[in-house]
Amino acid sequence: MKKRRSIRLLSLTIGIAAGLLLSGSPLRAQLTEDERNTIDIVKKSKNSVVFITNIQLVRDFFFNQEQVPRGSGSGFLWDDQGHIVTNYHVIEEGDIFSIALTLAAGGALPQTKKAEVTAANGMVASAHSLASQAGVDILKAGGNAVDAAVAAAFAIGVVEPNSNGLGGEGMMVIYLAKTASMTAIDYRSSAPAAASYPQGIPSTGLAAAAAPGTVAGLCLALEKYGTMTLPQVLAPAIKLAADGFVISPLLAGIIADSYEAIMKNEALAAILCPEDLPLGAGETLRNPDLAESLRKIAAGGRDAFYRGELAEKIAAEMHDHGGFITKDDLAGYKAIERPPVRGSYRGFDLISAPPPSGGLAVIEIMHILENFNVARHAPLSPERIHLFAEGMRRGIADWSAFVADPDFVSVPAAGLLAKTYTKSRAAEIDPARISEKIVAGIPAKGESPSTTSLSAADKTGNMVALTQTISDFFGAKVAIAGTGIILNNEMKNFSARGVNTLAPGKRMRTTISPTIVVKDGRAFATLGTPGAGRILTTMSLLLSNLIDYKMGIQEAIEAPRFYPSDKALSIEPRLPDQTLAALAKLGYELKRLGPFDLYFGGAQGILIDPKTNRKIGGADPRRDAAVLGY
Numbered sequence: 001m002k003k004r005r006s007i008r009l010l011s012l013t014i015g016i017a018a019g020l021l022l023s024g025s026p027l028r029a030q031l032t033e034d035e036r037n038t039i040d041i042v043k044k045s046k047n048s049v050v051f052i053t054n055i056q057l058v059r060d061f062f063f064n065q066e067q068v069p070r071g072s073g074s075g076f077l078w079d080d081q082g083h084i085v086t087n088y089h090v091i092e093e094g095d096i097f098s099i100a101l102t103l104a105a106g107g108a109l110p111q112t113k114k115a116e117v118t119a120a121n122g123m124v125a126s127a128h129s130l131a132s133q134a135g136v137d138i139l140k141a142g143g144n145a146v147d148a149a150v151a152a153a154f155a156i157g158v159v160e161p162n163s164n165g166l167g168g169e170g171m172m173v174i175y176l177a178k179t180a181s182m183t184a185i186d187y188r189s190s191a192p193a194a195a196s197y198p199q200g201i202p203s204t205g206l207a208a209a210a211a212p213g214t215v216a217g218l219c220l221a222l223e224k225y226g227t228m229t230l231p232q233v234l235a236p237a238i239k240l241a242a243d244g245f246v247i248s249p250l251l252a253g254i255i256a257d258s259y260e261a262i263m264k265n266e267a268l269a270a271i272l273c274p275e276d277l278p279l280g281a282g283e284t285l286r287n288p289d290l291a292e293s294l295r296k297i298a299a300g301g302r303d304a305f306y307r308g309e310l311a312e313k314i315a316a317e318m319h320d321h322g323g324f325i326t327k328d329d330l331a332g333y334k335a336i337e338r339p340p341v342r343g344s345y346r347g348f349d350l351i352s353a354p355p356p357s358g359g360l361a362v363i364e365i366m367h368i369l370e371n372f373n374v375a376r377h378a379p380l381s382p383e384r385i386h387l388f389a390e391g392m393r394r395g396i397a398d399w400s401a402f403v404a405d406p407d408f409v410s411v412p413a414a415g416l417l418a419k420t421y422t423k424s425r426a427a428e429i430d431p432a433r434i435s436e437k438i439v440a441g442i443p444a445k446g447e448s449p450s451t452t453s454l455s456a457a458d459k460t461g462n463m464v465a466l467t468q469t470i471s472d473f474f475g476a477k478v479a480i481a482g483t484g485i486i487l488n489n490e491m492k493n494f495s496a497r498g499v500n501t502l503a504p505g506k507r508m509r510t511t512i513s514p515t516i517v518v519k520d521g522r523a524f525a526t527l528g529t530p531g532a533g534r535i536l537t538t539m540s541l542l543l544s545n546l547i548d549y550k551m552g553i554q555e556a557i558e559a560p561r562f563y564p565s566d567k568a569l570s571i572e573p574r575l576p577d578q579t580l581a582a583l584a585k586l587g588y589e590l591k592r593l594g595p596f597d598l599y600f601g602g603a604q605g606i607l608i609d610p611k612t613n614r615k616i617g618g619a620d621p622r623r624d625a626a627v628l629g630y
Helices: 002-020 026-030 033-042 055-061 129-140 145-159 214-225 230-243 249-257 266-272 288-300 302-306 309-321 327-331 359-369 382-402 413-417 419-427 534-547 553-558 577-586
Strands: 048-054 071-073 088-093 096-102 117-119 123-126 169-176 181-187 336-338 341-345 348-352 450-457 463-471 515-519 522-528 562-565 568-571 589-592 604-608 615-619 626-629
Touching (some): 117 626, 123 129, 123 145, 123 604, 123 615, 129 145, 129 450, 129 626, 145 169, 145 214, 145 230, 145 450, 169 214, 169 515, 181 214, 214 230, 214 302, 288 302, 288 309, 302 309, 302 327, 309 327, 341 359, 359 413, 359 419, 359 534, 382 534, 382 577, 413 419, 450 604, 515 534, 534 553, 553 604
Antiparallel strands (some): 071 088, 088 096, 117 615, 123 450, 169 181, 169 463, 515 522, 522 604, 562 568
């Protein structure tokens, strides 16, 4: 595959450089015979591409930078299949430039910001190296992928307190290699029985919190599918909470941005802003109260959280300060094992999180796009982006109209995923124009960035994909005094009308979509991402990058992302100018964000090589992500 990709990359890059940029250009006449011969020689080269161009075209390649880079370094050049080409060398000769784009001997894959990681036995990919290490240590100690995922999930709740934790919730998808079976565990939070909001649901404060599901979900997964004890898998998280960890620049920035809201809650401020100042990058964040709460759970299991001292503290604070969660709400909470939603895309089986999560929408989008020969278009071409934007808009419209807690509403999952239905949705897409307005279809019968995802794989082929959240950064912006537990603000994710309206005990809809990909009955990949509404679009892009374009996992994760909202298209501006111009001509209103923007979440993933069984992991540079294996 590497050899094929290298040849394609070489030929396509030459095609762009020597063909698109030079053929028919007045510049062609300015080239010397030696320069023309250089282009001919390069066509036979296995290691580098050289082309000659003028200063304006160089600027176009470097995204209209005012100053063209000089010398050697890393560039943002892409071939027309969307692969990154870096390691350039620029030589100025008046108004003529010679640019050498060097490929490693033997046709190595294009350079990425983060290196892919390979391992023979087991692997964990998460948004923080300490959480990944916690999971890998469990694998080394003899645990399976579920043990590792649970350990990493508890640990990530400590080191990413902005995005998840004991006061939050999640969804987990599990693939068991021995039986080739799949299951999903729903540990979404649920509405307190007494919740009432005549003035509207707030986004902060105790009244914004729903009954948390994290502890119940992770305990259920461990009990049914793990091999280790709760004290064993909780040990890394307890140590991290007690000893502390060094704050990254990313977390420091999130704390600083939330400073005013944090300071309104004394217990939360004591954790994140001791001495009334936000903790900064390089400082240590310790949460001894959380360590003690984790010890109680290790000793007493889920009941320590839902029926014991921790439950009493949560209920008492709710009673005293206007929240709705009671001891009965906590005691009655249960994680639910559900069948995952399933679909297929070009011979790969897709297994994702069921309603009330977003997996159904991700698979519907892929079913819609299966009706087009996506791979004939370059991944950064306007044709591919337009097809995906139109497919995404239809999948999101159907998700909004039909998906909710299946214990309260009938979700037409089979109808939405039926290939006849998605073919009809695909037929609505005009490759040459934007749809003016998209509404939900009629299937046959029968947002927050504060989320985290992680993936785990063990040496026997078991895989886990999970996503956890507390909704917004630092959730409800409150912690329960004496526990170190930061509560979610999930209540705001109910809708004012439709299938997702509030009801006692109901679980609100979410976009989280941890997904496992299976090929020929064997696990191929485990994927997940945070990113609120962008989760649905990011997951579909990741799947297409891997399947349509056969990208490596790291390359697939780092590829530029986009998100459609009616005619608006939020983009990472690492796209060719020709693509941006074509999209604008189609009528898209382009909103340029950062080159690797946190708005699009932080994906993690692991592939399994079907021939060698080696694990290949990727982690997102948009986040403090890390993949580790052994």
